[in-house]
């Protein structure tokens with residue numbers, strides 16, 4: 015699925031990523047500053063490696079040898095961040111369909127109603143993000159990513175701003191997304207137990223070096 019063989023340098027920090035990511039859920043674990051978010055940005059196409067290659071299902075996303083670089087918006091990957099990062103001035107409904115509206119009808123994999131049912135957020139459509147609980151906000155962020163019909167879902171510490179009770183509430187939704195959409199997930203976290211709860215395999219990153227556990 016995702017083949018990484020690249021390096022990235024920035025202000026004295028170097029990230030070295032050599033991995034073949036094939037599992038339905040892959041966790042990226044490591045301490046603060048290890049390079050987890052940087053790695054996710056490289057996969058998403060928000061940053062460009064300095065050297066090497068990145069490929070998805072055999073399609074080159076980056077190749078330093080010939081200057082190939084597929085920008086983030088053409089990768090069709092869904093991103094979910096720590097605090098949801100919903101558009102504060104838009105309703106939940108407008109947030110949800112934001113990416114979907116930019117797709118051609120034949121590219122749309124999910125109906126809005128399917129995603130509302132999956133994440134149990136149908137009653138929130140008219141609210142603004144400021145009127146949602148932390149857990150609701152994350153479910154809307156997951157829904158927005160799904161409606162973009164991604165080939166891959168990238169999560170950057172999606173539960174770390176939630177307390178234990180809310181984390182325990184969201185994890186079953188993530189399992190549902192895993193089972194019902196079968197979209198592969200890459201999941202950055204400080205908390206290996208979240209990867210275990212999702213039945214994922216883990217890769218460790220430490221001081222910029224990614225390795226299998």
Ligand SMILES: Nc1ncnc2c1ncn2[C@@H]1O[C@H](COP(=O)(O)OP(=O)(O)OP(=O)(O)O)[C@@H](O)[C@H]1O
Nearest residue numbers: 024025027044045046047048049050051052053204
């Ligand atoms: N925009 C930036 N400009 C320069 N250096 C950065 C930038 N963002 C991160 N770094 C540096 O890159 C390195 C890796 O940071 P990164 O955010 O990828 O780590 P992380 O593992 O995600 O950390 P955390 O768990 O704290 O989010 C760190 O040394 C960090 O200081």
